[in-house]
Amino acid sequence: MPKKRGADIVIDVLLEENTEIVFGLPGGAIMEVYDALYKAPLKNILARHEQAAAHMADGYARATGKVGVVMATSGPGATNLVTGLATAYMDSVPMVAITGQVPTHYIGTDAFQEADVVGITRPITKHNFLVTDIKDLALILREAFYLARTGRPGPVLVDIPKDITQQEYNYKMPTEKDVIDALPGYKPHYEGNPVQIKKAAELIRKAKRPVLYVGGGAVISGASEEVRQLAELARIPVTTTNMAKGVFDETHPLALHMLGMHGTYYANMAVYHSDLLIAVGARFDDRVTGKIDEFAPEAKIIHIDIDPASISKNITVDVPIVGDVKIVLQKLLKELQKKPVEWVSARESWLKQIEKWKEKHPLSYKQSDKIIKPQYVIEEIYKVTKGEAIISAGVGQHQMWAAMFYKYKYPRQFLNSGGLGTMGYGFPAAVGAKFGRPDKTVFAIEGDGSFVMNMQDVITAVQYRLPIKIAIINNEFLGMVRQWQQFFYDSRYSSVCLAVHPDFVKLAEAMGAVGLRATKPDEVRSVIEKAMEINDRPVIMDFVVDREENVLPMVPAGKSYREMILSPKQKGEAETMYLVG
Amino acid sequence: MSENIAPLKVRPQPKTEVRKHIIVVRVQHNFGVLTRITSLFAGRGYNIESLTVGKTNEPNVARITIVVEGDERIIEQIIKQLRKLVETLRVRDITDVPHIERELVLIKVHAGEDKARDEIMRLVNIFRAKIVDVSPDTYTIEVTGGSEKINAFIDLLRPFGLKDIARTGTLALVRESAKVKEKLQE
Ligand SMILES: Cc1ncc(C[n+]2csc(CCOP(=O)(O)OP(=O)(O)O)c2C)c(N)n1
Ligand SMILES: [Mg+2]
Numbered sequence: 001m002p003k004k005r006g007a008d009i010v011i012d013v014l015l016e017e018n019t020e021i022v023f024g025l026p027g028g029a030i031m032e033v034y035d036a037l038y039k040a041p042l043k044n045i046l047a048r049h050e051q052a053a054a055h056m057a058d059g060y061a062r063a064t065g066k067v068g069v070v071m072a073t074s075g076p077g078a079t080n081l082v083t084g085l086a087t088a089y090m091d092s093v094p095m096v097a098i099t100g101q102v103p104t105h106y107i108g109t110d111a112f113q114e115a116d117v118v119g120i121t122r123p124i125t126k127h128n129f130l131v132t133d134i135k136d137l138a139l140i141l142r143e144a145f146y147l148a149r150t151g152r153p154g155p156v157l158v159d160i161p162k163d164i165t166q167q168e169y170n171y172k173m174p175t176e177k178d179v180i181d182a183l184p185g186y187k188p189h190y191e192g193n194p195v196q197i198k199k200a201a202e203l204i205r206k207a208k209r210p211v212l213y214v215g216g217g218a219v220i221s222g223a224s225e226e227v228r229q230l231a232e233l234a235r236i237p238v239t240t241t242n243m244a245k246g247v248f249d250e251t252h253p254l255a256l257h258m259l260g261m262h263g264t265y266y267a268n269m270a271v272y273h274s275d276l277l278i279a280v281g282a283r284f285d286d287r288v289t290g291k292i293d294e295f296a297p298e299a300k301i302i303h304i305d306i307d308p309a310s311i312s313k314n315i316t317v318d319v320p321i322v323g324d325v326k327i328v329l330q331k332l333l334k335e336l337q338k339k340p341v342e343w344v345s346a347r348e349s350w351l352k353q354i355e356k357w358k359e360k361h362p363l364s365y366k367q368s369d370k371i372i373k374p375q376y377v378i379e380e381i382y383k384v385t386k387g388e389a390i391i392s393a394g395v396g397q398h399q400m401w402a403a404m405f406y407k408y409k410y411p412r413q414f415l416n417s418g419g420l421g422t423m424g425y426g427f428p429a430a431v432g433a434k435f436g437r438p439d440k441t442v443f444a445i446e447g448d449g450s451f452v453m454n455m456q457d458v459i460t461a462v463q464y465r466l467p468i469k470i471a472i473i474n475n476e477f478l479g480m481v482r483q484w485q486q487f488f489y490d491s492r493y494s495s496v497c498l499a500v501h502p503d504f505v506k507l508a509e510a511m512g513a514v515g516l517r518a519t520k521p522d523e524v525r526s527v528i529e530k531a532m533e534i535n536d537r538p539v540i541m542d543f544v545v546d547r548e549e550n551v552l553p554m555v556p557a558g559k560s561y562r563e564m565i566l567s568p569k570q571k572g573e574a575e576t577m578y579l580v581g
Numbered sequence: 582m583s584e585n586i587a588p589l590k591v592r593p594q595p596k597t598e599v600r601k602h603i604i605v606v607r608v609q610h611n612f613g614v615l616t617r618i619t620s621l622f623a624g625r626g627y628n629i630e631s632l633t634v635g636k637t638n639e640p641n642v643a644r645i646t647i648v649v650e651g652d653e654r655i656i657e658q659i660i661k662q663l664r665k666l667v668e669t670l671r672v673r674d675i676t677d678v679p680h681i682e683r684e685l686v687l688i689k690v691h692a693g694e695d696k697a698r699d700e701i702m703r704l705v706n707i708f709r710a711k712i713v714d715v716s717p718d719t720y721t722i723e724v725t726g727g728s729e730k731i732n733a734f735i736d737l738l739r740p741f742g743l744k745d746i747a748r749t750g751t752l753a754l755v756r757e758s759a760k761v762k763e764k765l766q767e
Pocket of ligand 1: 397449
């Protein structure tokens with residue numbers, strides 16, 4: 001084997017790991033690697049901001065299930081990745097970040113563009129490495145990919161000093177066995193304990209009011225088929241978190257849609273009244289549970305998760321099962337089939353009760369013929385795209401409406417920053433998704449506040465001729481914060497007014513995209529249809545919507561489902577909201 | 582509207598007792614591994630009472646002994662979070678396993694007058710401590726033992742006026758006899 005430059009070793013490992021695309025932006029400390037990328041047989045996407053590059057790698061990973069790769073230079077390049085890494089970490093997204101570092105002999109001297117990147121990113125990565133010897137480079141990079149995609153996935157960062165990318169070394173590509181041997185303490189548990197699985201089956205047989213509570217883990221392990229089989233076999237209604245949208249077809253009669261703070265009335269009622277909650281790859285986030293000691297107060301809990309640390313973290317469970325969701329559900333199904341029950345009659349009254357809840361308070365909003373309702377825009381996007389598009393959202397009211405009013409059929413169809421709640425995630429993630437799934441229509445449903453946090457990267461989408469549809473739900477507000485101020489701070493609208501915006505149509509044109517605008521309800525459909533016709537560049541649609549529409553229902557933070565707000569009697573009056581159980 | 586409100590029900594919360602735990606962690610002795618452990622504690626708001634690190638007889642394996650206070654739920658989380666670290670090889674809570682516990686402490690105490698010097702000498706003998714440095718008005722004492730003994734000794738010296746204390750933190754090893762018992766039970 002001939003000697004190879006460190007930078008070329010990096011490319012060799014990327015290719016060995018079947019990387020087809022890299023997002024990033026170069027600088028001094030990583031120039032060697034970019035030099036090697038210049039002639040490498042993989043797509044190298046130049047973003048306009050490293051944060052956007054990180055979200056692109058994230059969106060690519062979420063849409064495809066493959067590892068997303070992002071690169072940045074030392075110092076400011078690497079610190080710009082921080083939000084992207086934290087976002088991916090909270091939502092268990094497989095990613096590898098490669099950052100340049102100042103040369104080894106400069107480390108610790110406050111050298112130009114030096115930052116302790118391993119220190120900064122330690123709590124927001126699954127693991128990270130500083131390469132100190134070129135002999136370790138290939139092995140560390142392979143470890144990074146292995147860690148990113150196995151067990152509970154997550155972002156892994158490898159910090160490589162410039163001199164190491166320049167040195168030459170006679171290396172051999174480490175095998176998977178070498179990687180496993182180098183990580184003696186890392187042993188994800190996939191199989192699930194058979195005794196616990198039997199116990200779970202017994203509980204399901206005995207339950208009168210069971211609910212399946214499905215989270216992002218089911219997406220990651222590819223378990224939608226198993227979730228459907230379990231639901232249909234044992235006639236169990238299914239609620240999904242916003243990380244698991246589409247894992248269970250939302251048009252299915254057993255679908256309860258989302259639960260939690262902005263969950264549906266019927267999902268929250270079902271959970272509150274359940275006697276068995278089967279948590280599948282979900283982590284009892286506070287936005288889901290509200291007040292924890294009143295969450296599913298009468299339910300026994302089965303919790304299936306690959307991460308033991310997620311189990312009994314926020315809530316004590318009765319039957320913990322550590323393992324890969326897909327494998328465990330397959331075993332659970334086998335166990336249930338051994339001793340079948342008259343499921344249909346066993347569930348009859350429970351499912352009837354749920355039907356009543358669904359009829360009493362379906363998801364709804366008041367339509368208008370004068371002003372565009374944000375929910376209406378989402379419904380029209382749903383209709384025009386026939387429910388087949390990939391939707392990526394920012395954070396805020398529009399994110400919740402995108403989760404509620406588009407009905408998802410497939411896993412990996414709805415991308416959003418569920419855990420960290422990162423404004424600015426939506427559009428760049430859509431770019432990554434489009435690169436990963438060029439066959440799909442990709443919509444970024446953005447807030448006017450969220451979009452401007454990463455709008456510079458529309459230029460990237462123009463450069464690569466990506467026909468991404470950006471729908472701005474423009475309420476000229478940091479709407480979600482405004483809603484909280486209306487409900488809980490006596491309508492004191494502090495720092496939420498976004499009346500000063502660029503003209504988004506002209507902005508689109510200036511950046512080489514197409515700009516469209518709708519200000520009346522009857523323009524919405526034609527704007528979306530026009531946008532669908534464009535296939536060689538991004539389109540920005542500016543939907544000027546009702547400024548003070550609220551996301552409902554809502555369980556106020558830290559409150560119990562009993563205190564769910566279904567509608568405020570009058571606008572602007574916090575004390576007039578009423579509680580319905 | 583009140584008839585519409587679902588009846589209040591509360592999940593039964595497990596009762597747990599807050600107490601001191603000794604957790605032993607074996608890790609790959611890589612660059613930065615100690616920071617990973619300490620920043621895990623800091624980031625999640627767990628309070629470390631003491632933490633000691635040292636090499637072991639195995640190459641590239643370090644042993645960390647952590648003393649931490651918490652209820653069952655917190656301790657269980659701490660153990661799981663420690664296990665989750667990629668470089669962790671083994672984590673064990675040995676609080677309820679028979680074990681030997683030791684700490685080494687150096688204490689500098691005021692000892693100007695003859696009476697005080699005699700009294701301190703007596704305590705040193707009772708506690709099988711050692712005077713390792715003497716100046717006209719201080720003694721520096723070395724003592725080892727479990728935390729109860731050490732704390733009792735320090736309390737007795739306090740009236741003389743403590744000048745400085747250096748503690749290593751707790752070290753602990755499981756008793757071999759306990760291990761044999763465990764094997765039999767498995
Ligand atoms: C980076 C970041 N900063 C602040 C917040 C807090 N925050 C949550 S929602 C929101 C308002 C979002 O406004 P916009 O994107 O216009 O969405 P809208 O709620 O109006 O639909 C803010 C500021 C956040 N989630 N992320
Ligand atoms: Mg807004």
